[in-house]
Amino acid sequence: MPSSSPTIAAPHFEFRSAERVPETHVWSGVDDHPSVEAAAGGRDVVPVVDLGGADVVRAVARAGEEWGAFLVVGHGVAGGLAARVEEQVARLFALPAPEKEKARAGCHRPGGEVSGYGGLPLADHFSKVMWSEGYTFAAAAIRDEFRRVWPHAGDEYLRFWYVRLPSESDPHVTSSSFHVFTTYTPIDVMEEYHREMRALGVKLLDVFFRALGHTDEQIAAGDGETERNIRETLTATMRPILYVHIIMQNSIFQPCSAYVAVTRTRSSGSPLMTRRVQCMTCRYHRCPEPERTIGLAAHTDSGFITLIVQNAVPGLQLLRRRPDRWVTVPAMAGAYVVLLGDLFQVLTNGRFHSALHRGVVNRERVRISVPYFLGPPADMKVAPLESAVPPGRKPVFRAVTWPEYMEVKHRASDMDASALELLQDAEEGEGAWEAAGTGGAT
Numbered sequence: 261m262p263s264s265s266p267t268i269a270a271p272h273f274e275f276r277s278a279e280r281v282p283e284t285h286v287w288s289g290v291d292d293h294p295s296v297e298a299a300a301g302g303r304d305v306v307p308v309v310d311l312g313g314a315d316v317v318r319a320v321a322r323a324g325e326e327w328g329a330f331l332v333v334g335h336g337v338a339g340g341l342a343a344r345v346e347e348q349v350a351r352l353f354a355l356p357a358p359e360k361e362k363a364r365a366g367c368h369r370p371g372g373e374v375s376g377y378g379g380l381p382l383a384d385h386f387s388k389v390m391w392s393e394g395y396t397f398a399a400a401a402i403r404d405e406f407r408r409v410w411p412h413a414g415d416e417y418l419r420f421w422y423v424r425l426p427s428e429s430d431p432h433v434t435s436s437s438f439h440v441f442t443t444y445t446p447i448d449v450m451e452e453y454h455r456e457m458r459a460l461g462v463k464l465l466d467v468f469f470r471a472l473g474h475t476d477e478q479i480a481a482g483d484g485e486t487e488r489n490i491r492e493t494l495t496a497t498m499r500p501i502l503y504v505h506i507i508m509q510n511s512i513f514q515p516c517s518a519y520v521a522v523t524r525t526r527s528s529g530s531p532l533m534t535r536r537v538q539c540m541t542c543r544y545h546r547c548p549e550p551e552r553t554i555g556l557a558a559h560t561d562s563g564f565i566t567l568i569v570q571n572a573v574p575g576l577q578l579l580r581r582r583p584d585r586w587v588t589v590p591a592m593a594g595a596y597v598v599l600l601g602d603l604f605q606v607l608t609n610g611r612f613h614s615a616l617h618r619g620v621v622n623r624e625r626v627r628i629s630v631p632y633f634l635g636p637p638a639d640m641k642v643a644p645l646e647s648a649v650p651p652g653r654k655p656v657f658r659a660v661t662w663p664e665y666m667e668v669k670h671r672a673s674d675m676d677a678s679a680l681e682l683l684q685d686a687e688e689g690e691g692a693w694e695a696a697g698t699g700g701a702t
């Protein structure tokens with residue numbers, strides 16, 4: 261449950277070596293509703309939309325209306341990109357704790373910057389800590405962000421070439437993490453991810469605009485000013501997340517796997533130093549701990565559209581109603597997850613809705629997820645598009661900027677209310693805003 265208690269100032273918590281879920285990370289109500297695996301042919305199949313297929317507009321519109329989420333295939337994004345992103349993100353998380361701490365969010369710019377390493381923005385609303393670690397980067401400036409948080413790493417960021425050798429008994433490592441030499445650096449891959457996701461996001465926006473009645477000609481001509489403005493000013497944030505599986509209790513530690521840290525000279529690119537470090541891996545007994553904690557608490561995303569690449573380990577769940585149940589999004593090779601955010605619900609006057617979702621941990625394998633959030637710039641007033649408001653009707657939502665929306669969302673969360681409801685009627689919304697501001701979150 262949301263809480264107005266101050267955030268726990270968690271010291272660096274090393275999930276990998278935790279021997280039990282500490283009280284700080286124990287959540288109640290994680291199994292309030294049953295978890296359901298998407299069953300073939302049943303009502304709980306997360307829609308899969310082929311962007312290159314026939315009837316794509318109808319398929320996207322249906323998924324947006326019924327789920328606020330879907331898996332997209334036929335998207336035209338290079339086949340190997342997902343594995344490359346997963347590999348580089350695994351390396352970022354494999355950095356030693358002091359390296360991660362250097363990047364801790366809020367340490368680098370005045371004003372409590374969220375960009376960097378650490379908890380998720382939503383963590384402030386809970387008295388418990390989530391079982392995940394994450395980085396947040398402004399996607400268009402990721403090279404500058406890396407340079408800012410790890411200035412000692414040099415322009416090619418070669419400090420991130422920590423490579424883990426394969427070990428059959430080590431469940432942390434995915435097969436794609438095994439390459440010792442690769443032609444990519446993390447920054448190249450993350451920049452490519454940014455370019456591809458932005459292009460995919462724009463493609464999806466256009467499909468949604470079509471679903472609202474825009475013709476090919478209108479879209480080709482750049483639509484009206486509002487739509488063009490939305491497309492051209494999209495902002496993007498990238499947030500790699502690591503959900504470490506729960507392997508504690510009765511673990512028997514034994515030395516067996518090794519890390520190799522490879523550093524290369526900047527000019528020649530040839531190996532300069534190779535270091536072998538003996539480390540510990542573990543055999544483990546399964547235990548019921550995953551149900552006691554949560555990787556990422558239930559929430560809706562705030563922006564327009566979130567695109568997610570995840571590794572082969574499922575863990576993202578969508579809440580479906582009547583009866584309430586958490587449906588696990590399958591880890592489908594080659595597919596990207598699409599989630600609609602609250603501001604998209606505002607933009608489309610509620611025709612397409614945001615999806616309530618969460619991230620769970622498991623007993624077997626590490627899960628990596630790399631959400632890419634697309635939204636408006638901070639100064640854009642987001643209001644229902646004309647094409648989304650039926651003739652003769654008033655818009656359901658009042659216009660709001662992203663920062664204004666976040667303020668409503670924070671206050672709504674403290675009041676245990678819904679931010680979108682507070683925005684639904686101008687008078688009611690303003691009233692509630694006032695009340696939230698003065699009444700406190702008791």
Ligand SMILES: O=C(O)CCC(=O)C(=O)O
Pocket residue numbers: 499501556561568570575576617618619629630631
């Ligand atoms: O774990 C995931 O795939 C989803 C992450 C997420 O919902 C978020 O960062 O907002």
Ligand SMILES: [Fe+2]
Pocket residue numbers: 559560561617
């Ligand atoms: Fe999310």
